[in-house]
Amino acid sequence: MEWLEMIVGPDDGTPTMAQFCARTVLLFFYGLACIRIAGRRTFSNLSPFDIVVAIIVGSNISRAMTGRVPFLPSLGSTLLLVVLHRLVAMATVRWNPLASFVKGCPMVLIRDGQIDERAMLRHDISTADLMEGLRMEQVCRIDDVALATIERGGKISVVPRKA
Numbered sequence: 001m002e003w004l005e006m007i008v009g010p011d012d013g014t015p016t017m018a019q020f021c022a023r024t025v026l027l028f029f030y031g032l033a034c035i036r037i038a039g040r041r042t043f044s045n046l047s048p049f050d051i052v053v054a055i056i057v058g059s060n061i062s063r064a065m066t067g068r069v070p071f072l073p074s075l076g077s078t079l080l081l082v083v084l085h086r087l088v089a090m091a092t093v094r095w096n097p098l099a100s101f102v103k104g105c106p107m108v109l110i111r112d113g114q115i116d117e118r119a120m121l122r123h124d125i126s127t128a129d130l131m132e133g134l135r136m137e138q139v140c141r142i143d144d145v146a147l148a149t150i151e152r153g154g155k156i157s158v159v160p161r162k163a
Contacts, residue, residue: 004072011070023065030075031061034082038089047153049102053085103152110148113161123150134158 007022009015015023034057057078064074092099107119109130120130130148133156139145147159 008071011067013067015067027061027065038082038085047103056081106149106151108149110142110145113143113145
């Protein structure tokens with residue numbers, strides 16, 4: 001382990017410039033490995049579950065880079081978090097109650113041109129937010145919507161009425 005401390009420096013926040021650079025290179029590849037382990041969906045279609053993991057991973061890597069925490073324990077805890085994320089993600093594919101708890105459930109906001117006010121209140125969506133979501137799906141009027149749903153990731157998906 002002495003060789004590692006020679007490369008990355010001490011954990012008291014006083015590494016040399018070369019040791020900070022070595023930490024940066026190691027943590028860059030470590031971060032890439034964590035993303036590969038966690039899977040593509042972790043950093044693409046972000047759910048609240050994925051966002052929390054991404055923030056913690058970034059924070060842990062940042063602190064390890066600046067030498068504010070012990071290097072190897074920080075890497076170990078970050079890897080554990082990523083592996084737990086992956087295991088929970090795999091479990092949510094097989095067990096719907098866990099998926100609903102971790103990822104939430106989609107909710108219909110508009111059905112056949114009728115807004116569900118309770119659903120909008122429950123998800124803190126204003127009429128302006130709803131209209132923005134519709135416009136982003138190339139729909140101008142609520143009457144033109146067969147179905148609008150707030151998906152688990154927070155995006156509003158829209159199925160337009162047939163012409």
